[in-house]
Amino acid sequence: MDVSVVILAAGQGKRMGSDLPKVLQPLAGRPLLAHVADTVGALDPTRICVVYGHGGERVKAAFSDAELVWVLQAEQLGTGHAVMQALPHLGADDVVLILCGDVPLVRAATIEPLITAAETDKLAILTTNLADSYGYGRIVRDIDSHVRAIVEEKDATDEQKLIKEINTGLMACRAQFLTAWLPRIKSDNTQGEYYLTDIVTCAIDDGVSVVPVHADNPAEVLGINDKQQLAAAERNHQRSVTDALMQQGVTMIDPNRVDVRGKLTCGRDVVLDINTIFSGDVVLGDDVQIGANSIISNASIGAGTRILPNCIIDQTTVGKSCEIGPFARTRPGVELDDQAKLGNFVEIKKSRIGKGSKVNHLTYIGDTTIGERVNVGAGTITCNYDGVNKHPTVIGDGAFIGSGVELVAPVNIGAGATIGAGATVSKDAPAGELTVERARQKVIRGWQRPSKDKSG
Ligand code: UD1
Ligand code: CA
Helix, strand or coil: CCCCEEEEEEEHHHHHHCCCHHHHHHHHHEEHHHHHHHHHCCCCEEEEEEEEEEEEHHHCCCCCCCCCCCECCCCCCHHHHEEEEEEEHCCCCCCCEEEECCCCCCCHHHHHHHHHHHHHCCCEEEEEECCCCCCCEEEEHHHHHHHEEEEEEHHHHHEEEECCCCEEEEEEEEHHHHHHHHHCCCCCCCCCCCHHHHHHHHHCCCCCCEEEECCCCCCHCCCCCCHHHHHHHHHHHHHHHHHHHHHCCEEEHHHHHHHEEEEEEEECCCEEECCCEEEEEEEECCEECCCCEEEEEEEEEEECECCCCCCCEEEEECCCCECCCCCEEEEECEEECCCCCCEEEEEEEEECCCCCCEEEEEEEECCEECCCCCCCCCCCCCCCCCCCEECEEECCCEEEEEECCCCCCEECCCCEEEECCCCCCCCCCCCCCCCCCCCCCCCCCCCCCCCCCCCC
16 A cells, blocks of 8 residues: 655744744754654655745755655645645555654654554544643544544633643545545634644544544654754753663763764763764764763764864764874864874864874874874974865875974875974975974074163
8 A cells, every 4th residue: 555645844933933944943963854754764655745835945955865755835824735735746545644844753653553544544643642732733532532623722712722632743544535625624713724633523524533543752742833842852852862872881971961963873881971962974883982072973983992072073984992182173084093093182184094193282184194103293284285276195104203394295204204393394205214304503692682672
């Protein structure tokens, strides 16, 4: 049986107080809509339609490579009207799963029972119970506890407002039911909108059973309409990610101060200190320790490596038993072989640092290949940019670069070469030899410091 998904994402989200369309607001570093699209992708539906409207091109552009069917809702006349726009894209026998772009944390396992119920020609609605149900559509049941209607906050009587069971906005039924019901929906309510929720009454009128599917974990199905709800959802999400990592054995000094904005994969006995942020795909090997205030993005860190506090590691591959920081920054395209060391105030870009090599203090290395067991002295700079083009530097195994050296690229430093401190090296330095580039030191005897001018 074909399953089609319709994600409602056309609303402006006025309550966000933002120019960014609501479904592009970031949660864990990614647009709300991306979370929903990923979750349904795992269900392997026949098609995923996204109803978009407000901020249209911006929303589409954010998902340029996803295989989504974009359905324009030019005017936002309500959730029922939104689903109606998708009907021409659906097969008559499809089971249609309707999701909301602003309910991003729902898990596939929570949605699946909706599909199962819809397959047997029922209307399935996902509900939950909230201690504070303010703002949500309430599930109105009759004395036999059958669902009779969904009533929106703004249309509810005082008595209905006391109901704790709410509509999560997620539903499923056959496409042919939607085709029959949606044209019957009217906009004679407080908001003057075509409410999708009114299909409940249509189903009852047509003798179709309405099945409430209960979501046990309300945190998963909370709608995000404003910045406070966005922040609350961020915390919920972070908490579930850190809980899963801790269950697997990761040590966190304080899980409330670890943020994962992407996918973090950890080996055994990994320790994460406070204020650590992981974004994109990050893999940490066994016994890796990440120091406080470090931001690690799209990186792989080998077993036994220590990242000391205040490091920024971006698009970098780090070998085993390395030590980085404190206060080091690696930029895209950096590879560190095993046992390499980067110290404080060191910036590395698009470079390879060989096994056991050390770049310990106040240094910039760019577009460089460093061999094994190299020592780069404090304050060394690779001058890789001539204002127009970038040029490479190559430093052979076992070379020793003295402090304060400028390596003017393109330049090669041979294996085992020694470069005296303070040199500006613009020609290749031969292997095994000492290269010095330095004005001779002089002493001016009897020189007097100027004295303070009293007339001024
Ligand atoms: C909706 C439900 C409410 C439920 C709540 C759960 C209706 C009438 N109400 O209310 O019962 O408790 O979600 O979170 O369905 N959208 C469109 N086009 C439109 C209007 C909305 O695509 O014309 C999209 C929005 O972008 C959003 C979703 O539909 O993703 C829900 O719309 P929203 O305005 O947030 O509805 P709620 O008031 O939250
Ligand atoms: Ca909403």
